[in-house]
Amino acid sequence: MYLARFQGLPRYEPEGKRPPSPDSSGCAYSESGDETGPFAVLTFTDLSVASEMQALLAASCKYSELAPGVTKVETLARERGWQAWTATKEAGVHEAQVCTGSHIYNASLSNIPGTVPEDALETILAVIR
Incomplete structure (x- = not known):
């Protein structure tokens, strides 16, 4: 996986399993689950499952204006x-989204030396490809 290029990010499984969700999933890599250290999270949601949450998420994909510091990937x-x-x-x-x-x-990539926003995008694209 793309994250393998960053040293010190073993897969982290939080204690207490979350109930399975048919419409979303994710994984996290960190040093013993310490969010103040290097941390990477990847999540995805199936938008074809009809629910209020999916409707809100789908609407967020159709934004017309971006917040300061956000760059659209043309x-x-x-x-x-x-x-x-x-x-x-x-x-x-x-x-990246x-x-x-x-x-x-x-x-989301946090406190990983040498990363840039495009690394978060490449993490997603590695999964999609």
Whole structure:
């Protein structure tokens, strides 16, 4: 997986299993679950399952204005018709979101030396490809 290029990110399974969800899933990599250290999270949601939450998520894919610091990824929109953005929310926290129409993917990379917002996007694209 794309995250393998970053050292010190073993897969972390939180104690106490979450109940399975038919419409979303995710995984986290960190040093013993410590969110103040290097941390990576990848989640996806199936937008074809009808629910209020999926409707809100789908609506977030159709934004017309972006918040400051958020960059729309034009190549994915042009080449595949997807909506995507990258951002740095705070020092050392890079995020990306990709909406394919049927699914929404989110990635967050925190406190991983040498990463940039595009690394969060590449994490998502590695899963989709």
